[in-house]
Structures are given as structure tokens and as C-alpha cells.
Amino acid sequence: MRPSFLSQVGYTTSTLDARKLTRIIEGASSGIGLETVKALATASADFHILLGSQSAEKGQKTLNDIQTALGDSIKGGISALQIDVCDQNSIKAAKDQIEAQFGKLDVLINNAGIIVYEQVDTLTSLRKTFETNVFGQLIVTETMEPLLQKSAKSYVIYVSSEQGSISERLNPEYEYRQIRGDHYRMSKAALNMLSACHRYNYADWGCRVLAFNPGWCVSNLTGEKGREMRIKLGARDPKDPAMALVDVVLGKRDADIEKPAMVDLDGGLVPW
Numbered sequence: 001m002r003p004s005f006l007s008q009v010g011y012t013t014s015t016l017d018a019r020k021l022t023r024i025i026e027g028a029s030s031g032i033g034l035e036t037v038k039a040l041a042t043a044s045a046d047f048h049i050l051l052g053s054q055s056a057e058k059g060q061k062t063l064n065d066i067q068t069a070l071g072d073s074i075k076g077g078i079s080a081l082q083i084d085v086c087d088q089n090s091i092k093a094a095k096d097q098i099e100a101q102f103g104k105l106d107v108l109i110n111n112a113g114i115i116v117y118e119q120v121d122t123l124t125s126l127r128k129t130f131e132t133n134v135f136g137q138l139i140v141t142e143t144m145e146p147l148l149q150k151s152a153k154s155y156v157i158y159v160s161s162e163q164g165s166i167s168e169r170l171n172p173e174y175e176y177r178q179i180r181g182d183h184y185r186m187s188k189a190a191l192n193m194l195s196a197c198h199r200y201n202y203a204d205w206g207c208r209v210l211a212f213n214p215g216w217c218v219s220n221l222t223g224e225k226g227r228e229m230r231i232k233l234g235a236r237d238p239k240d241p242a243m244a245l246v247d248v249v250l251g252k253r254d255a256d257i258e259k260p261a262m263v264d265l266d267g268g269l270v271p272w
């Protein structure tokens with residue numbers, strides 16, 4: 001019988017099984033994560049997508065909205081999974097649920113991320129930013145590690161940012177040089193190092209680990225006003241990085257993943 005903890009679309013109980021390739025995407029209730037769930041769900045019947053959301057209610061609503069919007073074009077399956085990357089109990093519970101239902105995890109997309117744009121003191125901003133963008137990602141990956149080890153071909157993808165490139169920060173020609181965002185930049189630089197450490201640590205069991213640059217996109221990252229500003233200034237559709245992430249999990253970017261740099265959505269690499 002199907003366990004009740006995951007709400008699902010796209011599968012009947014009989015077709016939901018551990019032979020499917022299981023992908024979890026945290027922070028999937030909006031922006032790049034949401035579009036990635038949709039892109040993967042319509043890409044292959046072999047995928048079962050776990051739509052990670054820090055709020056169970058929001059995850060369920062997102063799942064219902066996807067079903068309404070995509071209907072029969074969903075080829076694989078999607079389940080909502082509550083996971084707050086800043087809450088170790090929720091991460092452990094998510095791991096236990098995946099283990100009970102699937103026994104393994106093939107792809108982990110560490111997508112959850114924030115920019116602190118409210119007026120708070122510097123230390124509060126740094127702590128909040130790093131807790132979500134770095135500490136949470138490390139704990140999620142290391143908690144899921146035993147499940148990833150059971151996959152025949154596993155990927156850990158960190159959704160980073162070119163804002164975290166130390167080389168570009170000091171490049172006088174760099175397009176986004178004028179943007180400050182020091183705390184966010186520092187967190188993504190640390191995330192890049194985390195991806196390098198995990199690439200090294202997991203090499204002996206063949207896990208492919210990468211930091212991914214999704215480009216500047218329309219999303220909720222800087223709130224409603226930020227969203228409007230992004231649209232006005234021509235930020236990209238989050239479907240673009242979503243399609244690039246589908247290519248990554250289909251193995252089309254494996255050669256780039258070997259290299260010491262961020263994998264860019266448009267092909268090629270962005271320097272650390």
C-alpha cells in the first residue's frame with residue numbers, strides 16, 4: 001500500500017516503485033525549483049520527482065497547481081515532500097520517508113536559497129543567509145548520502161550563482177560588478193567550495209557533484225517588488241535554467257561537471 005506521507009500526481013500506486021529514478025528538488029514551490037519540477041516531470045516517464053517545500057501546505061498547493069497546469073503532459077510522477085533545509089528534524093524525516101518508499105535517491109538538487117533584503121543588522125543577515133544557502137545544503141546532502149550511494153548513477157547539484165564567483169568579483173569587465181550583495185555573494189562562494197569538497201569526498205563511489213549557475217531570472221528571490229523589477233529589466237524566464245538542469249540529469253553535461261568551475265545554464269562554465 002502507498003504510504004500516506006507523500007501526495008502524488010502522475011502515477012497510479014502500481015507504477016510507483018523503486019525502479020524509477022528518484023529526484024528531490026528542495027525549494028521547489030516557486031521560481032527555478034518549480035520550473036525544474038515541471039521540466040523534469042514532462043521530460044521522462046522514468047523520473048519520480050520529489051517536490052521539496054519547507055511548508056507542507058505550500059507543497060501540496062504547488063503540486064495541485066502543477067497537475068492543473070500540465071495534466072496529461074506529466075510523464076513521470078511527482079510527490080510533495082516537506083523539507084526545511086534549516087531544520088535538521090525535517091531533513092531527517094524527509095530522508096526516512098524517501099528510504100521507506102524508494103530505498104534510494106538518484107539526484108539531489110539543492111536549490112533552496114535566500115537573499116536577505118529586509119533591513120536587519122549585519123550579523124543577522126549573515127547568519128540567515130549562510131544558514132539557508134550553505135549550512136542547510138551541507139546537512140541535506142550529508143543526510144541523503146546513504147541513499148545517493150545506493151543509486152547506480154547519482155548527482156548532487158548545488159544551485160549556486162555567478163554572484164559567488166571570486167574571479168568575476170574582481171573582473172572590471174564583469175556585467176554585474178556594480179551589484180553589492182556581499183553576504184549573498186559570500187554564501188554562494190562558500191557553496192561553491194562545498195560542492196568542490198563533496199566532489200572530492202564522493203569521487204570514490206562515483207557521485208557527480210556540481211555547482212550550477214542559473215543566470216539572472218524572474219523569481220521570488222527578492223520579493224514582489226524585486227520580481228517586478230526583474231521583469232522590467234529583462235531578467236530571464238526560470239524555464240531556461242530548468243531546461244539546462246534537465247540536460248544535467250540526463251548526463252548531457254557530464255564533461256563540464258569534471259571541470260573546476262560552475263556549470264553554466266547556457267553551456268560552458270563560469271569560473272569559481
Ligand SMILES: NC(=O)c1ccc[n+]([C@@H]2O[C@H](COP(=O)([O-])OP(=O)(O)OC[C@H]3O[C@@H](n4cnc5c(N)ncnc54)[C@H](OP(=O)(O)O)[C@@H]3O)[C@@H](O)[C@H]2O)c1
Binds near residue numbers: 083
Ligand atoms: N533568480 C535568480 O536570478 C538567481 C540567480 C542565481 C542563483 N539563484 C539561486 O537559485 C535558487 C532558487 O532561487 P529562485 O530565484 O528560484 O528564488 P525563489 O523563487 O525565492 O525560490 C527559492 C525557494 O527556496 C525556498 N526556501 C527558502 N528557504 C528555505 C528553507 N529553509 N527550506 C526549504 N526551502 C527554502 C523557497 O521556499 P518558500 O517560498 O517557502 O520560502 C523557494 O521555494 C536559489 O538558491 C538562488 O540563490 C537565483
